[in-house]
Amino acid sequence: MYKFNLFDKIAFILVIIGAVNWGLLGLFNFNLVSAVFGEPANFLSRIIYILVGISGMYLLSLLLKIKKYSRP
Numbered sequence: 001m002y003k004f005n006l007f008d009k010i011a012f013i014l015v016i017i018g019a020v021n022w023g024l025l026g027l028f029n030f031n032l033v034s035a036v037f038g039e040p041a042n043f044l045s046r047i048i049y050i051l052v053g054i055s056g057m058y059l060l061s062l063l064l065k066i067k068k069y070s071r072p
Contacts, residue, residue: 002069008062011055018052 004012021032037045 002066007058011058011062014052014055015059017048018056021052 017033024030024032033045033048034042037048039045
């Protein structure tokens with residue numbers, strides 16, 4: 001069984017933030033990241049978007065790793 005490390009947990013949190021942001025953007029045209037950290041041109045907002053994207057790609061590789069551990 002695969003045991004989640006700290007990096008895995010942080011990646012999950014960032015992807016959840018990204019998913020909530022996309023849901024709010026689609027439903028209410030409200031960008032949560034921009035509301036908290038400033039307009040998208042703000043350096044901190046751009047860093048958050050980049051981290052969410054990297055976390056999503058990392059979780060794709062984690063999915064393959066977990067699949068490998070679950071095989072008999």
